[in-house]
Amino acid sequence: MRIAMLSPIAWSTPPKKYGPWEAMVSLLTEGLVKRGIDVTLFATADSHTSGKLHAVCPRPYEEDKNIHVKVYECLHISEVFERADEFDIIHNHFDYLPLTYSRLVDTPVVTTVHGISSRRILPVYKKYNNSTFYVSISDAYRCDELEYIATVHHGIDTGSFPFNESPEDYLLYISRIHRDKGTKEAIEVAKRTGMRLKIAGFIADPEYFENEVAPHIDSEQIIYEGHVSHQHKKDLLSHARALLHMINYEEAFGLGVVEALTCGTPVIAINKGAMPELIIDGETGFLVNGVEEAVDAVQKLGSISRKKCRESVEIRFSVERMVEDYIKVYETILEKYRREEKRPWGFYEILTEKPGYKVKRITVLPQEEISLQRHAHRQEHWYIVSGEGLVTKNTDQIRVFSGDSVDLGVKEIHRVKNTGGQNLVFIEIAQGDYLGEDDIERFEDKYGRA
Numbered sequence: 206m207r208i209a210m211l212s213p214i215a216w217s218t219p220p221k222k223y224g225p226w227e228a229m230v231s232l233l234t235e236g237l238v239k240r241g242i243d244v245t246l247f248a249t250a251d252s253h254t255s256g257k258l259h260a261v262c263p264r265p266y267e268e269d270k271n272i273h274v275k276v277y278e279c280l281h282i283s284e285v286f287e288r289a290d291e292f293d294i295i296h297n298h299f300d301y302l303p304l305t306y307s308r309l310v311d312t313p314v315v316t317t318v319h320g321i322s323s324r325r326i327l328p329v330y331k332k333y334n335n336s337t338f339y340v341s342i343s344d345a346y347r348c349d350e351l352e353y354i355a356t357v358h359h360g361i362d363t364g365s366f367p368f369n370e371s372p373e374d375y376l377l378y379i380s381r382i383h384r385d386k387g388t389k390e391a392i393e394v395a396k397r398t399g400m401r402l403k404i405a406g407f408i409a410d411p412e413y414f415e416n417e418v419a420p421h422i423d424s425e426q427i428i429y430e431g432h433v434s435h436q437h438k439k440d441l442l443s444h445a446r447a448l449l450h451m452i453n454y455e456e457a458f459g460l461g462v463v464e465a466l467t468c469g470t471p472v473i474a475i476n477k478g479a480m481p482e483l484i485i486d487g488e489t490g491f492l493v494n495g496v497e498e499a500v501d502a503v504q505k506l507g508s509i510s511r512k513k514c515r516e517s518v519e520i521r522f523s524v525e526r527m528v529e530d531y532i533k534v535y536e537t538i539l540e541k542y543r544r545e546e547k548r549p550w551g552f553y554e555i556l557t558e559k560p561g562y563k564v565k566r567i568t569v570l571p572q573e574e575i576s577l578q579r580h581a582h583r584q585e586h587w588y589i590v591s592g593e594g595l596v597t598k599n600t601d602q603i604r605v606f607s608g609d610s611v612d613l614g615v616k617e618i619h620r621v622k623n624t625g626g627q628n629l630v631f632i633e634i635a636q637g638d639y640l641g642e643d644d645i646e647r648f649e650d651k652y653g654r655a
């Protein structure tokens with residue numbers, strides 16, 4: 206299996222410090238290579254992989270403000286798609302932009318949806334919903350308007366995080382410093398419980414840091430450790446009494462939460478987003494609804510077994526499990542693709558074929574149309590499953606929607622155009638003495654095949 210792994214270029218892959226998407230891409234890439242899979246990693250030039258690295262962007266744009274973000278995004282993404290024929294699957298971790306190239310290539314594209322930053326980007330995801338594949342990183346993060354091939358939780362290199370049975374007496378906040386992540390609320394919990402709080406992470410929102418965080422830093426009770434290295438992060442995580450994760454948004458996953466648990470450190474988190482999928486309330490931490498409940502939870506930390514914390518994530522969130530899950534996703538996609546016949550207007554899948562009849566599921570992409578045609582040996586019955594279209598039947602024009610059907614006799618001239626913004630999907634039952642694809646007489650064709 207040949208995989209093109211498209212990483213973001215905000216940070217290197219793996220990142221030197223912060224960079225959760227790039228960190229996950231690196232772990233997945235290395236895990237796949239270990240399993241003998243041929244992976245080409247498209248990432249910044251200062252990235253490292255035991256697979257093959259392909260880079261056009263010299264440095265991460267977050268580390269070098271001279272890198273023109275849009276220019277390098279274009280150069281980076283186009284590289285993958287220009288080499289599409291060399292791969293069996295393109296695995297996109299670059300959010301929505303690469304989706305817009307996906308219909309220009311024959312290689313299937315699977316996207317791990319790391320985060321939907323705003324509902325305003327949904328139209329792109331919706332447009333490619335039926336022609337590409339999406340993986341959700343938690344069940345909580347599935348968007349009702351999209352279809353997913355699987356949920357795959359992230360995995361971490363659990364073995365590289367030290368387990369510590371005897372913590373020190375401080376609470377920890379480790380994340381980028383931003384309102385969403387609840388730095389201010391973590392400070393409040395520390396102050397109310399009289400415990401020390403160590404804060405680590407890069408300052409994603411300087412104004413928030415200045416107004417809500419900095420005034421509380423006294424380097425005694427509230428300590429800012431800075432944008433820490435991987436080693437420093439592991440030390441902080443393994444020695445903390447608990448991790449405070451007082452998020453103010455529906456977080457898609459929470460790598461820091463899993464990393465803390467791996468060290469044996471319980472997590473007190475706001476019960477939002479993926480938190481219930483990561484933390485077992487009362488056993489590996491506490492799911493709370495605000496500062497008040499978090500303060501109570503701190504008092505109950507003694508009831509948590511640190512060993513249990515580690516055990517709860519060791520297998521469920523290991524890299525090996527994540528790699529295994531993604532291999533299954535790739536295999537499912539390849540199996541589906543083997544069955545699907547590509548056409549310039551979309552694709553079809555033969556559901557069954559027996560002497561005398563053949564059943565297909567036909568997908569016409571938005572605004573595309575099949576040729577104006579007729580068959581000498583078969584009649585067809587079309588049942589519209591979803592989308593909307595305009596059927597030409599001899600001299601008639603018939604608007605069709607989900608639930609409608611159309612019958613086309615032998616030698617009747619016909620065509621269908623997808624007139625909507627979603628895929629037009631219909632089931633075709635063809636009956637006749639000959640059902641080969643070459644029984645098509647084309648009169649007109651948008652793609653020059655007539």
Ligand SMILES: O=P(O)(O)OC[C@H]1O[C@](O)(CO)[C@@H](O)[C@@H]1O
Pocket residue numbers: 548550553574575576578585619633645647
């Ligand atoms: O000639 P085109 O545009 O590829 O269309 C072919 C499709 O049209 C149909 O013949 C429908 O009439 C399908 O059975 C077939 O897959």
